[in-house]
Amino acid sequence: MLKQPPSNEEYLPHLAFDSVIFGFNGTQLKILVLEYHNTGLFALPGGFVRRYEDVDAAAKRGLWERTGLDNIYLEQFYTFGNFSRSRPDIMRTILEANGFEIPEDYWILDRFISIAYYALINYDEVVPKPDELSDNINWYPIDNLPKLMMDHQLIVEKALLILRENLDKKLVGMNLLPPKFTMQVLQKVYEAILGEKLRRTTFQRKMLTLDLLVRHEKLFSGGAHKAPYLYSFKHELTEQLSQEAVLSN
Amino acid sequence: MLKQPPSNEEYLPHLAFDSVIFGFNGTQLKILVLEYHNTGLFALPGGFVRRYEDVDAAAKRGLWERTGLDNIYLEQFYTFGNFSRSRPDIMRTILEANGFEIPEDYWILDRFISIAYYALINYDEVVPKPDELSDNINWYPIDNLPKLMMDHQLIVEKALLILRENLDKKLVGMNLLPPKFTMQVLQKVYEAILGEKLRRTTFQRKMLTLDLLVRHEKLFSGGAHKAPYLYSFKHELTEQLSQEAVLSN
DNA sequence: AAACTATTGTCTCACTTTGTTACATTAATA
DNA sequence: TATTAATGTAACAAAGTGAGACAATAGTTT
DSSP, rough: OOBBBOOTTEEEEEEEEEEEEEEEESSSSEEEEEEEEEEEEEOOOOEEETSSSHHHHHHHHHHHHHHHOOOOOOEEEEEEOGOOOHHHHHHHHHHTTTTBBBOOTTTTGSSSSEEEEEEOOOGGGGOOOOOTEEEEEEEEEETOOOOSSSTTHHHHHHHHHHHHHHHHTHHHHHHHSSSEEEHHHHHHHHHHHHHHHOOOHHHHHHHHTTTTTEEEEEESSSSOOOOOOEEEHHHHHHHHHEEEEEEOO | OOOOOOTTEEEEEEEEEEEEEEESSSSSSEEEEEEEEETEEOOOOEEETTTOOOOOHHHHHHHHHOOOOOSOOOEEEEEEEGGGGOOHHHHHHOOOOOOOOOOOOHHHHHOOOEEEEEEEEEEGGOOOOOTTTTEEEEEEETTSSSOTTTTTHHHHHHHHHHHHTTTTTTTTHHSSSSSSEEEEHHHHHHHHHHTTTOOOHHHHHHHHHTOOOOEEEEEEOOOOSOOOEEEEEEEEHHHHHHHHHOOOO
């Protein structure tokens, strides 16, 4: 028996959101990618906007549904609105592979404009959950993604560009790292995002003179070498930014 | 007899665009603002997206309709999607003041998400034209705008923030100035955008070492002082950017 | 226990960029 | 011809960045 797909009573037609969810595993910058049932199709996590729901709230809800996390750094970065980006043929494949009965003129097969967000999360805190249409959701390093459907590759590339631009302005590191971290790990985040090596001494000097960090006790990691200090971002900053993050506008 | 308003056959529901159109008159940074007939309401120029039209193309078309200009620097900068931003009461006032017969459940009174663009144009080249709903369209200096309806003030503020961020990256000056200009005028554009005075010698040195400008003949303005050189942006740059501008994605 | 290794924190020096002031140049005017 | 006001450029100080050196040190090896 065929299942009933979502009705368009609940959602705004023609409007979707997609999220590029970044995480950092200590070495690589990764994003979450869904794989749809029985199709070999890979996609960004996304969803639709409810009729009475703020678009930001929809994106936040989508993030919560995939990660269980609330209060995440989330930023809208672009809206993809080309006519040709919509692919009813692909959407039909996905729905059919999931055993849905597809009504005549079904709304999900229409043209969609997608509002894209990127999120920064602490990799270790999350056990991602697939959505109803997907087999699984997994972390993929940004330089080794599967082939993504539709224009999702483009969305990721744009997200990465914007993330790089915001790297200094927005204290990106704060959201990708645990509360305490070594200078080396912080540097690795920067390197992973920028895709280039940085000079250790210059980086350290820069970070310290910016006066954003608090130094804590040393971390005795067990390595045969001098133990590094742990740092955290100053408390005022974490307050300020987590506000700005999800609420703005 | 009441006029027929636009039907939603032609346009995507719930979706609009608004444009912050910047111009520079030699002293002040200004934007174009519409005033609706018989309402005292001021708004940004905007419009709807046709069912088979790229969103960027819609914004470009809207700009052409208001300015007669094609090939303008136009950049999408944010999408405003809060539920509370839509104001059917205000839309009804505007339509009624224009003598439209408003159908039951009329689509324009629904919720709208607006994709916002900013444009940079050469002030001198333009004679703006009001739309069907408006008495007039005028330039207003950004620090002395009329009270704008709905969230349009917020849209302008965000546009200005983004414009400031892009000031160095995107060669903004090129699009606001005539092909040849003096260093003083270029500096005034920067000052108008940033809202602060800059140091003449530092600015001049910076601009010259960036190696973006070509120096031309002197401009004998009639002032009782040394005549300044005229400059233009290097040809390669103007090519490159005007492409990037309207097409990207 | 001493030597060794790898990483860390800091310093130095050269070089670049920016802030600030100074000054000679020059087109129009008195 | 002297005066005026903006312009182009140089000079020097202050701040920031790139590159390398080096001592300190936690664990490992001998």
